[in-house]
Amino acid sequence: MSGRRLLEWALRWFIGLIFIYAGAIKVLVPCEMAMDIYQYQLAPHALINIAAIILPSVEIILGVCLIVGIAPRGAALGLSLLLVFFIIALTINIIRGVDFDCGCFGPVEYDICHRLMENYQTNHRPDMDRITFVRLRTACDVIRDFIFLGASWGALVLMNRRMKRKRR
Amino acid sequence: MARAFAEMIILVAIGIIMGFTINVFNPDGIPLIGQWNPGRGLVHAGGSCVEDSDMIDDWDVQSFFNRSDVVFVDARSRSEYRAGHIPGAFNLPIGEVDILVFDFMEMYPQDTDLVIYCSGPECHDAPDMARILKEYGYETIHVYWSGMLGWKKANRPIDVLEDY
Numbered sequence: 001m002s003g004r005r006l007l008e009w010a011l012r013w014f015i016g017l018i019f020i021y022a023g024a025i026k027v028l029v030p031c032e033m034a035m036d037i038y039q040y041q042l043a044p045h046a047l048i049n050i051a052a053i054i055l056p057s058v059e060i061i062l063g064v065c066l067i068v069g070i071a072p073r074g075a076a077l078g079l080s081l082l083l084v085f086f087i088i089a090l091t092i093n094i095i096r097g098v099d100f101d102c103g104c105f106g107p108v109e110y111d112i113c114h115r116l117m118e119n120y121q122t123n124h125r126p127d128m129d130r131i132t133f134v135r136l137r138t139a140c141d142v143i144r145d146f147i148f149l150g151a152s153w154g155a156l157v158l159m160n161r162r163m164k165r166k167r168r
Numbered sequence: 169m170a171r172a173f174a175e176m177i178i179l180v181a182i183g184i185i186m187g188f189t190i191n192v193f194n195p196d197g198i199p200l201i202g203q204w205n206p207g208r209g210l211v212h213a214g215g216s217c218v219e220d221s222d223m224i225d226d227w228d229v230q231s232f233f234n235r236s237d238v239v240f241v242d243a244r245s246r247s248e249y250r251a252g253h254i255p256g257a258f259n260l261p262i263g264e265v266d267i268l269v270f271d272f273m274e275m276y277p278q279d280t281d282l283v284i285y286c287s288g289p290e291c292h293d294a295p296d297m298a299r300i301l302k303e304y305g306y307e308t309i310h311v312y313w314s315g316m317l318g319w320k321k322a323n324r325p326i327d328v329l330e331d332y
Contacts, residue, residue, distance in 0.1 A: 030198045034213035045204035053191045058183030074175020
């Protein structure tokens with residue numbers, strides 16, 4: 001296996017597993033998922049439940065297809081667009097100073113940004129006000145999503161190059 | 169890239185169908201439209217998202233407040249409680265309920281009528297607290313869904329604690 005092929009494989013598994021996990025943890029708890037979407041204060045009320053119903057399943061399908069190689073370029077493109085969408089939504093709320101929770105990894109918070117920020121606040125800034133805390137935590141979410149976006153877009157570029165070489 | 173785009177559309181369509189199918193068979197599934205208007209009640213996705221606790225609104229709460237046998241429970245944090253709460257309310261922060269509930273049970277037996285509230289219609293700590301206290305044996309629990317926000321809007325009395 002060449003270096004490029006190995007990198008493509010690693011990126012596909014990395015981003016695929018993350019989205020399968022993120023989708024699986026939310027798919028059976030639509031009440032909490034809908035509440036998380038509501039707290040973004042961005043979605044029209046009529047679309048909140050529908051988004052809560054379909055988003056986790058779309059994440060799982062795209063993640064699985066990326067790993068097992070069923071339409072993997074479509075899956076990588078879909079995940080990249082989802083991540084761009086998440087980054088835009090999170091950034092808007094950082095600017096607006098909305099008190100919300102990313103909900104990226106479901107209502108049960110195993111989110112690395114939550115842990116990092118809670119540790120930072122406890123150990124260094126116990127007097128930090130709520131909105132500053134949420135803004136910093138969301139900035140951490142945005143950085144994390146940019147890393148994921150790099151991985152999924154990188155996988156897509158590598159797959160496209162491989163397909164082109166095959167055609168030649 | 170056009171092919172990748174077409175593939176993506178198909179995969180997303182499959183994901184959407186899968187999402188609706190799971191929701192139909194999920195016992196905790198939700199309806200297509202939720203209750204997201206804070207002026208009309210506690211916001212939630214509908215279906216079984218909120219326990220069937222007896223919800224009370226700004227009109228009903230005064231009659232409960234006038235009764236001496238009803239205990240108001242404030243599910244918010246200690247600092248929020250300190251900054252202003254319904255007079256006579258017992259502070260049982262949702263994050264500390266497992267520790268404080270035993271003191272609470274000593275003071276108020278399980279047949280006490282409870283009215284639980286938190287910050288407002290977007291806060292789910294009160295219905296969550298109602299579910300927890302039901303597990304501890306309390307039978308008559310009401311959730312004041314507009315919470316502190318509604319109480320303040322109605323210009324009702326508020327107690328503030330300097331030292332807690």
